[in-house]
Amino acid sequence: MLKENYSVIGVMSGTSLDGIDLAHITFTKRENWCFKIHASETVAYPKAWFKKLQALTQNTLRELEAIDMDYTAFLSQTIKQFITKHNLVDIDAVCSHGHTALHQPEKGLTYQIGNLEFLSDLLETTVVCDFRTQDVDFGGQGAPLVPIGDELLFSEFDFCINLGGFANVSTRIASERIAFDICPVNIVLNKYVRTLGFNFDDAGKIAESGTLNPRLLEQLNALEFYRQPHPKSLGLEWTEAEVFSVIDKFKLPVNAVLNTVVEHIAIQISQVITTVESPSVLMTGGGVYNSYLLSRIEALSNLKVTIPKPEIIEFKEALIFGLLGVLRMRNEVNCLQSVTGAQRNHSSGKIYKPQNQQVC
CATH class of the missing domain: 3.30.420.40 (ATPase, nucleotide binding domain)
Known part of the structure; x- marks a missing residue:
């Protein structure tokens, strides 16, 4: 039994x-x-x-x-x-x-x-x-695996989005739970902010101080992965080959890199969320503490996300x-x-x- x-x-x-x-x-x-x-x-x-x-x-x-x-x-x-x-x-x-x-x-x-x-x-x-x-x-x-938990523990939300090394989304379409990786997040942001001696960009203040680079943004948004259907997932190997290589060619100040990458993340996430009218969104992961990133997601998707208590955000x-x-x-x-x-x-x-x- x-x-x-x-x-x-x-x-x-x-x-x-x-x-x-x-x-x-x-x-x-x-x-x-x-x-x-x-x-x-x-x-x-x-x-x-x-x-x-x-x-x-x-x-x-x-x-x-x-x-x-x-x-x-x-x-x-x-x-x-x-x-x-x-x-x-x-x-x-x-x-x-x-x-x-x-x-x-x-x-x-x-x-x-x-x-x-x-x-x-x-x-x-x-x-x-x-x-x-x-x-x-x-x-x-082999990924993502978290959606079974979204289905069994957090089913009251239209979307569950985790902002970790990568952003991934879990949602229900008709009678099926579907999920996929959206784009890289902290795996990129943390790499570049560490060159300034910080482990992370506190509240996104450094990113907010930077100037967006339209050409870099265009190239990031044009990556083939974003046109692929789900199921799909991302790894460090892809990020090194497809993202870091693009960013490094521009030789931008770190705050400009961060600002542009934040905008890229917000665009990719907003395109996923806006497939549903007036969605309820549970947002978790370390990226939730990047208030500048959240403000850009909310601005582009015209919604207010739900931020749970810290133990759910982090764990x-x-x-x-x-x-x-x-x-x-x-x-x-x-x-x-x-x-x-x-x-x-x-x-x-x-x-x-x-x-x-x-x-x-």
């Missing part, structure tokens, strides 16, 4: 490299799924790990496998410290996304480091992880990967064909038990 209550730790590391998001959540299944976040925090990456993760695409597969071993051990230490700090006991599972090293679904390839089986041994608890691989094996994009992805893990343990669908383009809906992810016993 299936349980009604689950106590899990959701773990997420995104492409913006803000750090490792951890959340202790209880999920309860009655008529619908309910949740409560009891503790949450983001653990910033040490400088050495930040540099290593920033350069993942420059490594060979063999080098990535070695990094994977080290990262899995590092991740276990971070999770253990979270468990100790918050005195957590009787955890049903740690549900972890890992950190994306390669994402080329068109080649049948996706690789998240930190999903190795010995993570369960190090933590001495059940681990549910590696959620993307099976979907790619089934012909899907929605960790929350939903916790839910993905629970659904996987129940052998229930956590990956939607309508979202990823896979051959069918399926229950994705690997379940590891301590003492190297893989049960699924």
